[in-house]
Amino acid sequence: MSVLLTGEQRKPFSGSQTARWLLAGGLPLMVVAVGIAALGIGRYSVPPEQVYRILLATVLPIEPTWSETDARVVILLRGPRVILSMLVGGGLALSGAVLQGVFRNPLVGPQILGVSSGAAFGGALAILFGLGWVFLVGSALACGILALVIVYAMSLVDGRTPILMLVLAGVVTSAFFTALVSVLTYVADPYSRLPAIVFWLMGSLATATYPRVVPAALPVLIGGGLILLLRWRLNILSLGEEEAAALGVRVQPLRWLLLVAVAAIVAGAVAVSGVVGWVGLVVPHLARMWVGPDHRVLLPVTLLLGAAYLTIIDTLARSLTPAEIPLGILTALVGAPVFFVLLRRTRGRGWVDA
Amino acid sequence: MLELTDIGFAYSAHNWLFRHVSLCLNASEIIAILGPNGRGKSTLLRCAAGLLIPREGSVRQANSIGYVPQSNQVSFAYSAFEMVLMGRARQIGLFAAPRQRDYDSAQQALERVGLAHLAERPFFHLSGGEQQLVLIARALASESKVLILDEPAAALDLHNQKRVLRLLRALAHQGLSILLTTHHPQHAQFLANRVLLMYGSEDCRIGLADALLTEANLSALYGVRLRILTFEEGGTMRQTLAPMYADD
Missing domain, CATH: 3.40.50.300 (P-loop containing nucleotide triphosphate hydrolases)
Structure with a gap:
């Protein structure tokens, strides 16, 4: 907090020099640097300056100083994977930050709405029936949205959806779809389908290709753009329903606009990468401790931080051991202790102990 | 009105x-x-x-009405200034962010309640009285x-x-x-x-x-006997209300 709260003059886009500087230059640069590093690192390693040239060569006429294989690895193999990890990481982190604001609770994450479980069920169903990845993505998206519709219907009281009902409906829906996923793994053929479902559920970007970037990119770009436009309104929404209404905000439409955007992002992310936990919980916290709770600064920082975070984790996942480590395992193994240390050190600065 | x-x-x-x-x-x-x-x-x-x-x-x-709620539980550590700025919601479009005009208006509102020096403090660190003044400033910032x-x-x-x-x-x-x-x-x-x-x-x-x-009206309202005491202080007549808790 103290970093953010020192400015003497009031200028639009409050927050101190630090936060503005971070947004304007530091953080995007860091994301680009992480991306270039990730494109080079791996079993077949390419030096960063070579990666940089290969990337430039896609738009500028540059004399190749690299081998055909270098370019293939960077552009075709790792390219879509790095793009996907940034989209999924940024999207999940942003979703987590929005949900924490909407539910006025810093401990909720993208799982709370039941959308993750719904999408997981949809994906597992497609794998069980041996359908291709287009169906997998479509089915995951559809079931994720279906979960949100169920949550909405269950939480509706007198034409409104109180937060408490929303949380309970989310928990119920989540538990229900999780049970359905268990049913699928129970009936799945243990030699062919079961391992595929289990590995998909653990989360992985190993099968990334450019066509798969689309189902993740569309929700993140559209939903994320919408969320960023509404980021100051989210401050008001996080004061609670009655206060927001008293300040002239139409709470129900605004809340659902944000929730639908979040659901689309989460469903898109699950569709292409399986269930990747912890990103949506840890990264918003990290960002909040760093730049404070004002969503105008918090949301862009969270988005960029999430993109860098998951790209680093995914690079570790594919280069630490000869076999790939599932992404969901690493995000939890890294996320949980980091989260704990941060919480202890800052004692929940940026949010109020309820 | x-x-x-x-x-x-x-x-x-x-x-x-x-x-x-x-x-x-x-x-x-x-x-x-x-x-x-x-x-x-x-x-x-x-x-x-x-x-x-x-x-x-x-x-x-x-x-438009400026509503000041009874108690306020903020979940996030917004500064007093950020809280006051939120009073501008009606003046700011759905997809817009506050502009200089809104910052000036929020600053003036904080000055009007005499809390400009606490602008950057987290709202929940303020005393109850200061929180109340900030919430009043927020209502003022809305130009109601x-x-x-x-x-x-x-x-x-x-x-x-x-x-x-x-x-x-x-x-x-x-x-x-x-x-x-x-x-x-x-x-x-x-x-x-x-x-x-x-x-x-x-x-x-x-x-x-x-x-x-009056004594009769208030006593009937609360079911507790109230006395209105009139006395002189510095040449002016003053009044105060005293509930008689011991009576029954």
């Missing part, structure tokens, strides 16, 4: 919390609502602020001509009560209309031009503060 016509509210059919309440709040006027707990003071206030729709009757607002306050001085010590009450009186002198609830008849006595006494669900009386704040 604000007109309530024959409004009534019930959570379930025919179980009226209050009925047949009418009042018209004029410019620069302060009206205080008094009544025991559970009589529906806050509900009436929410109806007036447009946060609840009364079951019968109509509420007419000439312009009508303030509606739920128990503005209920949880405050005497010094902070004085701060809030004097501020409200000064704001009324500057042209704002104020509707508030209070548990303290002394506050109504100090502030209000008119008072609304909520005796029962179908028995509400409204009138000039001087006429209605």
Whole structure:
């Protein structure tokens, strides 16, 4: 907090020099640097300056100083994977930050709405029936949205959806779809389908290709753009329903606009990468401790931080051991202790102990 | 400014919390609502602020209302300034962010309540009195001509009560209309031009503060005997209210 709260003059886009500087230059640069590093690192390693040239060569006429294989690895193999990890990481982190604001609770994450479980069920169903990845993505998206519709219907009281009902409906829906996923793994053929479902559920970007970037990119770009436009309104929404209404905000439409955007992002992310936990919980916290709770600064920082975070984790996942480590395992193994240390050190600065 | 016509509210059919309440709040006027707990003071206030729709009757607002809630639990550590800035929501488009104009207006509002020096403090680190002043500043930043306050001085010590009450009186002198609830008849006595006494669900009386704040009326309202003590201090006659807790 103290970093953010020192400015003497009031200028639009409050927050101190630090936060503005971070947004304007530091953080995007860091994301680009992480991306270039990730494109080079791996079993077949390419030096960063070579990666940089290969990337430039896609738009500028540059004399190749690299081998055909270098370019293939960077552009075709790792390219879509790095793009996907940034989209999924940024999207999940942003979703987590929005949900924490909407539910006025810093401990909720993208799982709370039941959308993750719904999408997981949809994906597992497609794998069980041996359908291709287009169906997998479509089915995951559809079931994720279906979960949100169920949550909405269950939480509706007198034409409104109180937060408490929303949380309970989310928990119920989540538990229900999780049970359905268990049913699928129970009936799945243990030699062919079961391992595929289990590995998909653990989360992985190993099968990334450019066509798969689309189902993740569309929700993140559209939903994320919408969320960023509404980021100051989210401050008001996080004061609670009655206060927001008293300040002239139409709470129900605004809340659902944000929730639908979040659901689309989460469903898109699950569709292409399986269930990747912890990103949506840890990264918003990290960002909040760093730049404070004002969503105008918090949301862009969270988005960029999430993109860098998951790209680093995914690079570790594919280069630490000869076999790939599932992404969901690493995000939890890294996320949980980091989260704990941060919480202890800052004692929940940026949010109020309820 | 604000007109309530024959409004009534019930959570379930025919179980009226209050009925047949009418009042018209004029410019620069302060009206205080008094009544025991559970009589529906806050509900009436929410109806007036447009946060609840009364079951019968109509509420007419000439312009936007600045509503100051009773207690505020913020989940995030917004600074006092950020809190005040949120009062500008009506002036700022759905997809827009606050601009210089909004910052100036929020800053002025904080100065008006005398808390400019605390602008960057986290709201929840402020004392109860300061929090109340920040919430009033937020209502001022919204440029409302009508303030509606739920128990503005209920949880405050005497010094902070004085701060809030004097501020409200000064704001009324500057042209704002104020509707508030209070548990303290002394506050109504100090502030209000008119008072609304909520005796029962179908028995509400409204009138000039001087006429209605009598020993008999207040004693009947709370079921506690109240004395109005008049004394002379420095050549002027003063009055105070004293509840007689020991009597029964």
